[in-house]
Amino acid sequence: MITTLRIAFRNTRRQRKRSFLLSGAIAFGIVVITLVNAFTAGMIENIKANFVYLFGGHVFITGTELSPSGRVISLIGDDALVKEALALVEGSYSHVNRRSQTVVEFIFGSKTNTFTLEGVDWESETQLPTRLQVLAGSLDNLQDPQALVLPEQAADKLGVVVGETVLARLETVSGQLNIGEFQVVAIVKDQTNFGISSSYGSIVYLNELLGLPPDGYQTLQVFLRDINTMDQVSDILYEHFANHAEVNRRLNLNFEARTEDEREDYVREQREAIAALLGGYTELEEPWQGTKFAVTTLNDIMSPVVSMIDVLSMVALVVFIILLIITMVGITNTFRMILIERTQEIGTMRAFGMQRGGVRNIFLLEAVIIGLMGVAAGFVAAGVIMLVLSSVTFTEVSVLQFFLKNGHFTFKIALSDILTNIAILLIMTLIAAWMPARAAAKLPPAEALRAAY
Amino acid sequence: MSLYQSPIAIVATKREIPMPIVSLQDVKKTYPLGKTEVQAVKGVTFDIHKGDFICIVGPSGSGKSTILNMIGCIDVPTSGSVLISGKNTKELNDKQLTKLRHEVLGFIFQSFNLIPVLNVYENIEFPLLLGKPTQTKAQRHAWIMDLINAVGLGDWAHHKPNELSGGQRQRVAIARALATKPQIVLADEPTANLDSKTGEAIIELMKKMNAELDTTFVFSTHDFKIMSIADHVIKLQDGLVIENTRNTAQTETEGMS
Ligand SMILES: Nc1ncnc2c1ncn2[C@@H]1O[C@H](COP(=O)(O)OP(=O)(O)OP(=O)(O)O)[C@@H](O)[C@H]1O
Ligand SMILES: [Mg+2]
Numbered sequence: 196m197i198t199t200l201r202i203a204f205r206n207t208r209r210q211r212k213r214s215f216l217l218s219g220a221i222a223f224g225i226v227v228i229t230l231v232n233a234f235t236a237g238m239i240e241n242i243k244a245n246f247v248y249l250f251g252g253h254v255f256i257t258g259t260e261l262s263p264s265g266r267v268i269s270l271i272g273d274d275a276l277v278k279e280a281l282a283l284v285e286g287s288y289s290h291v292n293r294r295s296q297t298v299v300e301f302i303f304g305s306k307t308n309t310f311t312l313e314g315v316d317w318e319s320e321t322q323l324p325t326r327l328q329v330l331a332g333s334l335d336n337l338q339d340p341q342a343l344v345l346p347e348q349a350a351d352k353l354g355v356v357v358g359e360t361v362l363a364r365l366e367t368v369s370g371q372l373n374i375g376e377f378q379v380v381a382i383v384k385d386q387t388n389f390g391i392s393s394s395y396g397s398i399v400y401l402n403e404l405l406g407l408p409p410d411g412y413q414t415l416q417v418f419l420r421d422i423n424t425m426d427q428v429s430d431i432l433y434e435h436f437a438n439h440a441e442v443n444r445r446l447n448l449n450f451e452a453r454t455e456d457e458r459e460d461y462v463r464e465q466r467e468a469i470a471a472l473l474g475g476y477t478e479l480e481e482p483w484q485g486t487k488f489a490v491t492t493l494n495d496i497m498s499p500v501v502s503m504i505d506v507l508s509m510v511a512l513v514v515f516i517i518l519l520i521i522t523m524v525g526i527t528n529t530f531r532m533i534l535i536e537r538t539q540e541i542g543t544m545r546a547f548g549m550q551r552g553g554v555r556n557i558f559l560l561e562a563v564i565i566g567l568m569g570v571a572a573g574f575v576a577a578g579v580i581m582l583v584l585s586s587v588t589f590t591e592v593s594v595l596q597f598f599l600k601n602g603h604f605t606f607k608i609a610l611s612d613i614l615t616n617i618a619i620l621l622i623m624t625l626i627a628a629w630m631p632a633r634a635a636a637k638l639p640p641a642e643a644l645r646a647a648y
Numbered sequence: 649m650s651l652y653q654s655p656i657a658i659v660a661t662k663r664e665i666p667m668p669i670v671s672l673q674d675v676k677k678t679y680p681l682g683k684t685e686v687q688a689v690k691g692v693t694f695d696i697h698k699g700d701f702i703c704i705v706g707p708s709g710s711g712k713s714t715i716l717n718m719i720g721c722i723d724v725p726t727s728g729s730v731l732i733s734g735k736n737t738k739e740l741n742d743k744q745l746t747k748l749r750h751e752v753l754g755f756i757f758q759s760f761n762l763i764p765v766l767n768v769y770e771n772i773e774f775p776l777l778l779g780k781p782t783q784t785k786a787q788r789h790a791w792i793m794d795l796i797n798a799v800g801l802g803d804w805a806h807h808k809p810n811e812l813s814g815g816q817r818q819r820v821a822i823a824r825a826l827a828t829k830p831q832i833v834l835a836d837e838p839t840a841n842l843d844s845k846t847g848e849a850i851i852e853l854m855k856k857m858n859a860e861l862d863t864t865f866v867f868s869t870h871d872f873k874i875m876s877i878a879d880h881v882i883k884l885q886d887g888l889v890i891e892n893t894r895n896t897a898q899t900e901t902e903g904m905s
Binding site for chain 2: 197198201202205206208209539540542543544545546547548549550551553639640641644
C-alpha cells in the first residue's frame with residue numbers, strides 16, 4: 196500500500212503542469228461554491244440582524260379593534276391578555292417594547308420632511324436611550340411629552356437644531372388630519388445602516404394625536420434571548436391569543452406548494468395578516484369584539500428573502516456541478532492519456548507481480564491526490580478572498596447595506612457544507628478516474644509489455 | 649565409489665537425470681490478425697533445468713518473445729502446455745499467474761522498463777513490496793544493498809533511472825529481477841539497446857549471478873557473440889525449434905518438433 200501511495204504521489208508530479216491544471220479546475224469549483232455558501236449564510240445573518248433593527252424585535256404582537264363608528268383601527272387597547280400570554284414565555288425574552296407608530300410630516304419653517312415617528316414609553320424602555328448615539332442635545336428631559344428625538348438625517352433636511360419646535364402633521368386612526376407640536380431635545384446618529392431611521396417621541400402624546408387611548412399601543416415588540424426559539428415562542432403566544440380572543444391568521448409568505456383552489460383563500464388571509472402587521476385597514480368581513488390579535492415573527496417576514504437566497508444557493512450549486520462535470524471530463528481524458536503513456540510501466544509492474552487491484556489503486560489514488568490538492572488550494576484561495584472582501588468597508592451604496600454588517604461583508608462557513616463539498620468532489624473525482632483505472636487494471640500484461648517491445 | 653552415493657553426487661547427477669523447472673510440451677500460440685490468424689509458435693517442446701543459462705536465438709519474428717512470455721506467465725499458450733515448477737499455466741487465472749510470476753520469476757527487458765518515479769534503490773525494492781513480506785525491514789535493506797553492490801551501482805542508490813546510462817539501467821534491472829530470489833529470470837533481448845561491449849558486460853554479469861545464486865537465466869538475442877556465453881542454446885525459426893544445443897560437456901540435439 197505504501198508503494199502504491201508512493202508511486203501514485205510521485206506520478207502526480209511527473210507532469211506538473213497537467214496536475215496543476217486539474218487541481219486548479221477543482222480549486223476553482225471549491226472557491227465558487229465556498230464563497231457562495233459562506234456569502235449567502237453571512238448575508239442571511241446580516242439581513243436578520245438588520246431586520247431586527249428595522250422592525251424592532253424578533254416577535255411582534257399587533258392588534259386591530261373596531262372603532263365605535265365601525266372603522267378598523269390598529270390598537271391593542273387592553274393589555275391584560277398580552278401580559279397573560281407573555282407570562283407563558285417568561286424567560287425566553289430579554290425585554291419587550293410597547294410602541295405606537297405612524298408616518299409623520301414634520302414642518303419647520305418652510306421645510307418639510309416625512310418619516311416615521313415611534314411612540315415610546317420612556318419609563319419602561321430604559322435601554323433605548325443607552326443605545327442611541329447622541330450628536331447634539333441630551334436625553335435627560337424625555338419626561339416632557341412633547342420631547343422629540345430626531346435622527347441626524349431628518350434634522351439636516353429640516354435644518355432644525357436642538358431646542359427648536361417643529362410641527363407634526365399626521366392622520367388620526369379615524370382618518371382625520373391632526374397637528375402636533377414637538378420640541379427637539381436631541382439629535383442622534385441614524386439607527387439603521389440602510390437609511391430608514393425613526394424619530395422618537397412620547398407614546399402618550401402620539402396616542403393622543405392619533406386618537407388612541409393613552410394606555411393603548413399598536414405593536415408589542417418581543418426581543419428574544421435566543422433567536423432559535425422564535426417559532427416556538429410565537430406558537431405559544433399565538434395559541435394563547437387564539438384560545439382567548441379573535442386572531443388573524445399567521446403571516447405565511449411561503450408561496451410554494453399551493454393548489455389553484457387554496458390560492459384564493461391564501462391570498463385573502465395573507466392580505467389580512469399583512470394589513471394587521473402594518474396597521475392597515477382591510478375591508479370588514481365580520482365584525483368582532485375587543486382586540487383581534489396577530490403574531491408575526493422575523494422568520495415569517497424573512498421567509499421570502501431566505502427563499503430568494505436559497506434560489507441563489509441552488510444556482511450556485513448547479514454552476515458548481517456543471518464546473519465539476521467539465522472537470523470530471525478533463526480528469527477522465529487525462530487519465531486515458533496517462534493510461535496510454537504508462538502502458539509499458541503497467542506491464543512491468545504486472546510482470547513483477549502487482550495484481551490488477553494494485554494498478555487500479557495507483558490510478559485512483561493519483562486522482563484522489565489531485566482532488567485533495569485542488570480542495571486544499573480552493574479553500575485557501577476562498578479564505579483569502581473572504582478575508583480581503585470582508586476587510587473592505589462599503590459606506591456609500593445604501594442598497595447594499597441591507598446585506599452587510601456595519602458596511603462589511605460577512606461570511607459564515609458551516610463545517611457540514613465544507614465536508615459535503617469535499618465528499619461530492621472526491622466521489623466525482625473517483626468516478627471520473629474509475630473507467631481509465633479499470634481499463635489499466637484489465638490490460639493484459641503481454642499486450643502492455645508489447646508497447647515496450 | 650562412495651562419492652557417487654554422497655548427496656553432492658546426487659545433485660551433480662541431476663543434470664543427467666533432469667527434473668525440469670520449465671517444461672514446454674508441443675506449445676502453439678496463434679494471434680488473431682484481422683480476420684486471419686498468425687501462428688507465432690507452431691509446436692515447441694523443450695525443458696529448462698535449474699541453474700541453466702539458456703539463450704534463445706532466431707531471426708526477427710521467429711517467436712522468441714512469444715515463447716519467453718509464455719515461460720514468464722505473461723501469456724498462455726493456445727494449445728500444448730507450459731509447466732512452471734510443475735504447474736500448468738493454462739489452468740491458472742490472472743491472479744494465480746500474477747502470484748506465480750511474483751514468487752518464481754524475474755524479468756529483464758530490452759528497454760529496461762525501470763519505474764521512472766522510483767530511484768535505483770526503490771526500483772530494486774519494488775518487487776519485494778508486492779505480496780506478503782518475507783523478511784524484516786533490516787534484512788530487506790541489507791539484501792537490496794547487496795544487490796546494488798553486486799551490480800556495481802553502490803554510489804547510485806538514490807539516483808533516478810533517467811540519471812543513469814543504458815548499461816547502468818540494465819544493471820538496475822538485473823538487480824530488480826533478482827530481488828525476490830526467483831528461480832528463473834527471463835530476459836528478452838536484454839542487450840538490444842546497448843552497444844556490444846556494454847551488452848557483453850551485461851551478459852557476463854548475468855552469468856556471474858547465475859553462477860553465484862544458482863538462478864536459472866533464459867535470455868534471447870540476435871547476437872552470436874553473446875550467444876556463445878550461454879551453456880544452452882535454442883535456435884528458432886518460423887515458430888519452430890531448429891536446434892537445441894548444450895555448449896558445455898555434451899551436445900544434444902532434440903527432435904525438431
Ligand atoms: N500480440 C500479437 N498480435 C499479433 N501478432 C503477434 C503478436 N505478438 C507477436 N505476433 C506475431 O508473432 C510472430 C512472432 O513474434 P515474436 O515477437 O515472438 O517474434 P520475435 O522472435 O520476438 O521477434 P523480434 O526478434 O523481432 O523481437 C511475429 O510474426 C509477430 O508479428
Ligand atoms: Mg522479440
